[in-house]
Amino acid sequence: xxxxxxxxxxxxxxxxxxxxxxxxxxxxxxxxxxxxxxxxxxxxxxxxxxxxxxxxxxxxxxxxxxxxxxxxxxxxxxxxxxxxxxxxxxxxxxxxxxxxxxxxxxxxxxxxxxxxxxxxxxxxxxxxxxxxxxxxxxxxxxxxxxxxxxxxxxxxxxxxxxxxxxxxxxxxxxxxxxxxxxxxxxxxxxxxxxxxxxxxxxxxxxxxxxxxxxxxxxxxxxxxxxxxxxxxxxxxxxxxxxxxxxxxxxxxxxxxxxxxxxxxxxxxxxxxxxxxxxxxxxxxxxxxxxxxxxxx
Amino acid sequence: xxxxxxxxxxxxxxxxxxxxxxxxxxxxxxxxxxxxxxxxxxxxxxxxxxxxxxxxxxxxxxxxxxxxxxxxxxxxxxxxxxxxxxxxxxxxxxxxxxxxxxxxxxxxxxxxxxxxxxxxxxxxxxxxxxxxxxxxxxxxxxxxxxxxxxxxxxxxxxxxxxxxxxxxxxxxxxxxxxxxxxxxxxxxxxxxxxxxxxxxxxxxxxxxxxxxxxxxxxxxxxxxxxxxxxxxxxxxxxxxxxxxxxxxxxxxxxxxxxxxxxxxxxxxxxxxxxxxxxxxxxxxxxxxxxxxxxxxxxxxxxxxxxxxxxxxxxxxxxxxxxxxxxxxxxxxxxxxxxxxxxxxxxxxxxxxxxxxxxxxxxxxxxxxxxxxxxxxxxxxxxxxxxxxxxxxxxxxxxxxxxxxxxxxxxxxxxxxxxxxxxxxxxxxxxxxxxxxxxxxxxxxxxxxxxxxxxxxxxxxxxxxxxxxxxxxxxxxxxxxxxx
Numbered sequence: 091x092x093x094x095x096x097x098x099x100x101x102x103x104x105x106x107x108x109x110x111x112x113x114x115x116x117x118x119x120x121x122x123x124x125x126x127x128x129x130x131x132x133x134x135x136x137x138x139x140x141x142x143x144x145x146x147x148x149x150x151x152x153x154x155x156x157x158x159x160x161x162x163x164x165x166x167x168x169x170x171x172x173x174x175x176x177x178x179x180x181x182x183x184x185x186x187x188x189x190x191x192x193x194x195x196x197x198x199x200x201x202x203x204x205x206x207x208x209x210x211x212x213x214x215x216x217x218x219x220x221x222x223x224x225x226x227x228x229x230x231x232x233x234x235x236x237x238x239x240x241x242x243x244x245x246x247x248x249x250x251x252x253x254x255x256x257x258x259x260x261x262x263x264x265x266x267x268x269x270x271x272x273x274x275x276x277x278x279x280x281x282x283x284x285x286x287x288x289x290x291x292x293x294x295x296x297x298x299x300x301x302x303x304x305x306x307x308x309x310x311x312x313x314x315x316x317x318x319x320x321x322x323x324x325x326x327x328x329x330x331x332x333x334x335x336x337x338x339x340x341x342x343x344x345x346x347x348x349x350x351x352x353x354x355x356x357x358x359x360x361x362x363x364x365x366x367x368x369x370x371x372x373x374x375x376x377x378x379x380x381x382x383x384x385x386x
Numbered sequence: 387x388x389x390x391x392x393x394x395x396x397x398x399x400x401x402x403x404x405x406x407x408x409x410x411x412x413x414x415x416x417x418x419x420x421x422x423x424x425x426x427x428x429x430x431x432x433x434x435x436x437x438x439x440x441x442x443x444x445x446x447x448x449x450x451x452x453x454x455x456x457x458x459x460x461x462x463x464x465x466x467x468x469x470x471x472x473x474x475x476x477x478x479x480x481x482x483x484x485x486x487x488x489x490x491x492x493x494x495x496x497x498x499x500x501x502x503x504x505x506x507x508x509x510x511x512x513x514x515x516x517x518x519x520x521x522x523x524x525x526x527x528x529x530x531x532x533x534x535x536x537x538x539x540x541x542x543x544x545x546x547x548x549x550x551x552x553x554x555x556x557x558x559x560x561x562x563x564x565x566x567x568x569x570x571x572x573x574x575x576x577x578x579x580x581x582x583x584x585x586x587x588x589x590x591x592x593x594x595x596x597x598x599x600x601x602x603x604x605x606x607x608x609x610x611x612x613x614x615x616x617x618x619x620x621x622x623x624x625x626x627x628x629x630x631x632x633x634x635x636x637x638x639x640x641x642x643x644x645x646x647x648x649x650x651x652x653x654x655x656x657x658x659x660x661x662x663x664x665x666x667x668x669x670x671x672x673x674x675x676x677x678x679x680x681x682x683x684x685x686x687x688x689x690x691x692x693x694x695x696x697x698x699x700x701x702x703x704x705x706x707x708x709x710x711x712x713x714x715x716x717x718x719x720x721x722x723x724x725x726x727x728x729x730x731x732x733x734x735x736x737x738x739x740x741x742x743x744x745x746x747x748x749x750x751x752x753x754x755x756x757x758x759x760x761x762x763x764x765x766x767x768x769x770x771x772x773x774x775x776x777x778x779x780x781x782x783x784x785x786x787x788x789x790x791x792x793x794x795x796x797x798x799x800x801x802x803x804x805x806x807x808x809x810x811x812x813x814x815x816x817x818x819x820x821x822x823x824x825x826x827x828x829x830x831x832x833x834x835x836x837x838x839x840x841x842x843x844x845x846x847x848x849x850x851x852x853x854x855x856x857x858x859x860x861x862x863x864x865x866x867x868x869x
Contacts, residue, residue, distance in 0.1 A: 235499050237458065267500055269458045276458065284494035285461045 119252050130161035131335050133174040134185030136322070146358045153351045157342035160335050177327060179200040184339055189375040190244035192325050196376075199332035201367030202324040203343040205295055211316035211371050214293035215245035217253075218281050218310045223314055225288075228253060236265040236290035237280040240272055244375050249316045250290040252378040255385065275299060282309035294321070298360045302355035320372035324364070340366075367377050398584055402578035407569050414565035418558065429550045429658045433525050434516050436474055437545060439527040443467050444541055446482060451829040452531050452539040455483055457499050460490035468492070473549040477524065479532075490541065503542075511542055536776055555711075586617030590624060602628045607795055642830050644725045661702060665697030671695070705730050718755035719793075721746070723762050724786055731769045739779045742769075748788030754860050757838070761858070764834040767827040768797035768854055775801025775852065783853075792860050798846075798853040812854065831856070 133154065135147075146162055154162040167173045170188055177185045178195060184202050192199055204211040216256045217227055239246020247270075261268075269286065271277050274295035280286040293315060300307040324343060326336050347363035356363060370372035393401065451459035464479045480491040482503050482553055491497035497504075511517065511528035518525045525547045531539040589609050596603060604625040608616050671688040678684040705726040728744060735742055750756075765784070772782040776799040783798035804812075811829050831854075835842050840858040 235457070268458070269456065271458045271462075276462065278460060279465075280461070283461070284455060285490060285499055 112132075123173045123177045130163055130184045131158060131339055132163045132181070133165060133339075134163055134176055134187075135166045136170050136173045136185065143358065144317050146355070147152050149355045149358060151353065152295045153349075154339065154342055156334065157345065157349070158338035160338065170240045174242065176284065177325065180329070181328060183330055183333075184324055184336060185339055186322060186324050188240075188242060188244050188322045189320045189372050190248045190379065191242050192323055193372055193376045194242075196369075198328060198372060199325045200328045201324050201369065202331075202336060202340045203364040204323045204367050204371055205321050205364050207321055207360070211319070211365060211368070213245065214318055215249035216291050216312040217250060217288065217292045217314040217316075218278065218291055218296065219288045220281055220284065221309050221311050223287070223311075223313075228257065228259075228314060231268050231288045231313070232259075232264055234287035235267045235269065235279045235285070237286035238268055238270050239274050239277050239289075239291060240270060243274075243290075243292070243307055244275055244319060244322075244334075244378075245292040245316070246290050247278060248378055249319070250376070251386070253258040253314075253316075254380055257381060263274050278307060281358070282306055288313065292322075301360070303364065319374045322342045323367065323372070376379040397578060399581050402580040403573045406576040407573045410488055410565070410569040410572055414561070414569065418561045419564065421556060421561060422558060425554060428515060429547075429553070433474060433518070433545065433547060433550065434527075434848065437525065437527045437543060438475060438514075440467070440469065441541055441543060444479065444481075444543075445529060447530050448541075449531055449533055449538070452481065452483060452489060453533060455489055456832045457490045461492075461494070464490060470549065474525075474547060476543050477546045478542075480545040481539060483539045484537070495633070508542070516545075518550075519549055520551060523551055525550075553608055586620060589613075590620060593624065593628075597628065597631075597833050602631060604628050623755050631654070638829065642827075645830075656684040661699050663841055664698050668692050669693045701726075701729060705827060707765050717758055718752050719750055719758040719761050721750050723758050723766075724750075724784075727762060727765050727769065728784075730766060731773060734770065734773050735782075738773060738776070740773060740776055741781045743781055743783040745785045747786065750786075751786060751795075760834045760838060761793075761795070764831045764838075764856060765797070767793055767831050768795075768856070771827050771854075772799035772801070772852075775799045775804075777801075790860070793858045794855055795858075796853055798851065800851055803846065804852045804854075812842045812844055 122142060132156065151162050151164050154160075165173075165176070167176070167180060168245040170191055173182070174187060174191045174195065175189065176182045178198055187199075192201070207213055217228065219230075219231070225231060236250075237251070241247055248372050254264060269280070271280055271289075274292040277286075277291040278296065278299060281289040289310075293312070296307065296310075296312065324339075326339075328337050342352075343364040346356055346368060394402070407520060419685050446465065447467060448460045452464065460481050464481070469475060476492070478492050478497075480503065481489045482495050483489045487500050488500055488503055490499060497507075510526045512526070513528055516525045516527045521547065525545040527543050529541045530537045530542075533543060566714070586609075589605060593603060593605055605621045609664070610621055613621070626717075641789040667693070671691040674684060675688045692786075724744075724746065728742060733744065736739075740831060769782065769784060776782050780800040782800070783796070785794075785796040785798075787794040787796075809826050810834050834840075838858050840856055843855045843857070844852065845855070846852040
């Protein structure tokens with residue numbers, strides 16, 4: 091509810107203030123509840139993930155429960171903000187979040203593992219347009235209705251926003267209108283249908299959907315691909331970073347590629363595996379975050 | 387001739403089924419129109435309900451998004467709420483905001499987001515009621531989005547009503563096929579029924595035509611069995627009429643025969659007189675021979691007298707035999723036959739002190755072979771009729787003319803004219819019915835004329851000097867034709 095109202099007023103300073111307040115709550119008010127929940131892992135998933143695939147969710151849950159020995163509860167929310175707030179408030183033990191919230195709350199969060207896509211913990215942001223559009227570069231998108239994924243998404247917002255900033259383009263007037271679809275697949279739908287003339291989307295999602303839903307994705311094309319940036323990581327709160335279940339969770343994720351059921355999950359995710367976290371992976375996102383600090 | 391008049395002349399067996407078919411077509415048209423009208427209204431109510439339910443859901447779902455002008459949420463709602471199981475699917479949904487700008491559409495390519503709505507498109511909608519356009523096979527409906535009694539936007543929805551129109555089409559085809567079948571069936575039933583109903587009339591008509599042609603026959607028992615009581619009654623009445631006519635004809639023939647016998651009696655009486663006349667001389671001659679037979683001159687004179695007398699008797703007897711046994715006279719007509727006739731009527735003429743004016747033009751020869759028997763009978767009848775019509779001491783005429791085309795025999799009298807009925811018998815033929823057996827002799831003449839293929843003409847005024855001409859064509863009796 092709080093998240094919804096925050097989204098409704100669309101005030102980012104207030105939102106981030108709320109998240110900071112929630113972090114404090116996580117270390118005080120939520121502590122008894124966490125102890126009570128110590129026999130299970132509450133794992134949050136954001137729309138960066140292909141959350142509409144129930145088979146994948148069941149397979150992931152079954153794998154994690156088998157390897158960690160804990161009951162695993164998968165919790166999905168519509169926005170990054172909701173998942174981040176739950177994580178910071180201690181109502182989630184770990185979550186698959188975007189690199190942008192991780193960088194933003196780096197002092198309160200700890201990396202658990204980073205996915206490898208094509209053997210690398212990196213992905214790119216795509217600036218997409220409809221397939222038959224002649225545009226070649228960002229300036230030609232002036233006056234568009236532009237679809238972002240989520241205001242807390244790196245690939246679905248931060249990268250394009252930074253690009254505008256770098257090119258000294260006014261984000262409020264460059265696009266005729268911007269809209270948030272709260273899902274990378276929705277960005278592709280918006281552009282493919284013509285609702286929006288361009289969109290910012292996770293390159294990993296775009297590439298995976300090209301295999302799964304070729305008819306949808308074929309109606310769009312990447313106009314611009316960003317540099318390689320840190321793949322959305324699995325993070326936990328600093329207070330839980332070294333708890334047994336988080337250690338078990340990290341172990342399960344990193345060893346996922348070594349077991350058949352883990353490989354099955356990775357196959358569905360089109361990922362090659364998970365690796366131990368290296369904060370330097372997110373230096374590119376951190377640079378963009380720092381560039382826009384005080385602007386957003 | 388007007389169409390109605392022409393139609394009235396069409397046979398009943400065709401006219402009644404055609405009328406039945408026309409009536410059925412009219413009834414079918416009215417019923418079909420009513421059914422389709424009712425179906426159309428039912429479909430509109432159904433579509434209205436369906437569209438309203440769809441719009442209710444859409445409006446409830448997107449109202450907050452419309453307030454925020456959140457195009458994506460509106461688009462996503464439209465996409466998610468698109469029914470897939472219905473026959474009637476929304477093919478386009480457009481949502482506009484307060485300013486009339488398109489907030490989202492199910493097909494953003496044609497209705498671009500945040501652009502004014504096309505006026506032509508908006509004009510197709512007529513408020514909350516569905517408007518069906520058969521041309522585009524679409525139903526158009528519009529609904530305002532109200533929030534706290536303020537209109538904040540509008541939803542336009544277009545439905546594909548092809549299934550409804552196809553249903554109408556199918557029902558129309560079914561109606562037409564069913565009605566056509568029923569109409570055709572009723573037409574056939576009408577045709578058969580009317581045909582059965584007028585069958586007795588046709589049977590009666592056939593028999594009446596035959597009767598008019600001179601060969602009236604009674605309607606057979608099989609026809610009685612195949613018909614109803616009313617027609618049977620009609621058949622019975624007709625049969626009674628035919629039987630009565632047949633009896634009348636038989637009676638007429640009998641009377642004719644009697645007439646012939648009567649005239650024979652008269653002739654026999656004349657013949658007796660003819661025979662009796664020479665008999666006196668013969669007896670005298672025999673007496674003379676008995677008394678003065680030794681005298682050669684007396685004997686010779688007496689014998690000559692006896693011979694002439696016997697020849698006269700023989701001629702009279704032969705003429706009578708030839709006339710009343712016509713089968714003995716199948717030979718061609720000769721001039722001796724005409725002489726025989728003069729001989730035959732002589733007693734009657736003498737009795738009436740009448741004279742016969744005989745005139746012969748041309749000569750009779752073996753070719754053509756006009757049959758002697760019937761011609762003798764006909765001339766004799768005409769002569770006797772003329773003698774009867776002519777007053778005592780009057781004159782009757784007999785003219786025989788052999789011309790290149792025919793044998794013309796004319797018998798004239800000095801009577802008071804031939805009664806019209808008898809003249810009609812002669813000229814109109816034996817099909818005429820005789821009244822009370824009068825004119826039987828002439829009726830027999832007519833019968834013989836028909837047999838000979840001869841024409842009969844009656845000339846002279848209605849009250850004096852009648853001349854009856856019997857013209858027997860030559861061609862019929864030529865050898866080449868006879869062969």
